[in-house]
Amino acid sequence: MAHPELTIYDDPEKLAAGAAEFISRSAAESIAARGRFTLCLTGGSTPRKAYTLLARQQGDAAVDWSRTFLFFGDERFVPPNDDRSNYNMVRESLLKNAPIAADHVFAIPTQVSSPQQAAEQYANTLKSFFGSDVAWPEFDLVLLGLGDDGHTASLFPGATALHEADRWATCSPPGVLPPPVDRVTLTFPLFNAARQVTFLVSGANKTEAFVDVYHGRVPIEARPAVGIRPAHGQLVWLVDQAASGPVKAT
Numbered sequence: 001m002a003h004p005e006l007t008i009y010d011d012p013e014k015l016a017a018g019a020a021e022f023i024s025r026s027a028a029e030s031i032a033a034r035g036r037f038t039l040c041l042t043g044g045s046t047p048r049k050a051y052t053l054l055a056r057q058q059g060d061a062a063v064d065w066s067r068t069f070l071f072f073g074d075e076r077f078v079p080p081n082d083d084r085s086n087y088n089m090v091r092e093s094l095l096k097n098a099p100i101a102a103d104h105v106f107a108i109p110t111q112v113s114s115p116q117q118a119a120e121q122y123a124n125t126l127k128s129f130f131g132s133d134v135a136w137p138e139f140d141l142v143l144l145g146l147g148d149d150g151h152t153a154s155l156f157p158g159a160t161a162l163h164e165a166d167r168w169a170t171c172s173p174p175g176v177l178p179p180p181v182d183r184v185t186l187t188f189p190l191f192n193a194a195r196q197v198t199f200l201v202s203g204a205n206k207t208e209a210f211v212d213v214y215h216g217r218v219p220i221e222a223r224p225a226v227g228i229r230p231a232h233g234q235l236v237w238l239v240d241q242a243a244s245g246p247v248k249a250t
Ligand code: 6PG
Pocket: 042, 043, 044, 045, 046, 047, 074, 075, 076, 086, 144, 145, 146, 147, 148, 151, 152, 153, 154
């Protein structure tokens, strides 16, 4: 894996603006090179502001939504209009304001009989889009968050999902962090097949986990995010000053 890139922003607002610019730049590069931009979104609260800014971008800075396809790295197993739903957060921050067609947005289904069925259905959705003949889908950009326990997506400390080596999507029981609901999550091999994986991290409560994961000096069982090691792609950290602690930008 190439050495991770790290950009540190003074505060959460600058991180959000920097993240929106980063995403739209990645979109322009992907579309210029391959005619489309496949973006796997993170949930949680950190990205909300960045998604809002991304939807409002105008002119050359704006994403070409007609060539952009949105996916989700994980989801809480709740209805799509539930306040705990990652889809609901993306709809309120991004989809309401960005001119993206509904058939360009691939939500994880949570109105099915079980999280297991949701994971199987979503894996099939991904295979229909990327082709079932590929070993792993190659997203142009995967966005990830970092929990203060070092989880990412819904890959929680000690979970069996950490060791999933074959499935594109799986399910996970509630982690110790809120909300305590079943989860559906994409898997490490899938994330690590991406062309670019970018963490968005904000807040002093993330410092300890960020420093551990950034230096890669803890086991995956303890800080799952260390499992994010893109095989061929670039790993990028966009972090605010509060979360960065003693780590210096590259
Ligand atoms: C989720 C996310 C999760 C999140 C981290 C950080 O479903 O909650 O996928 O991995 O990114 O828990 O969350 P915050 O951004 O809210 O701190």
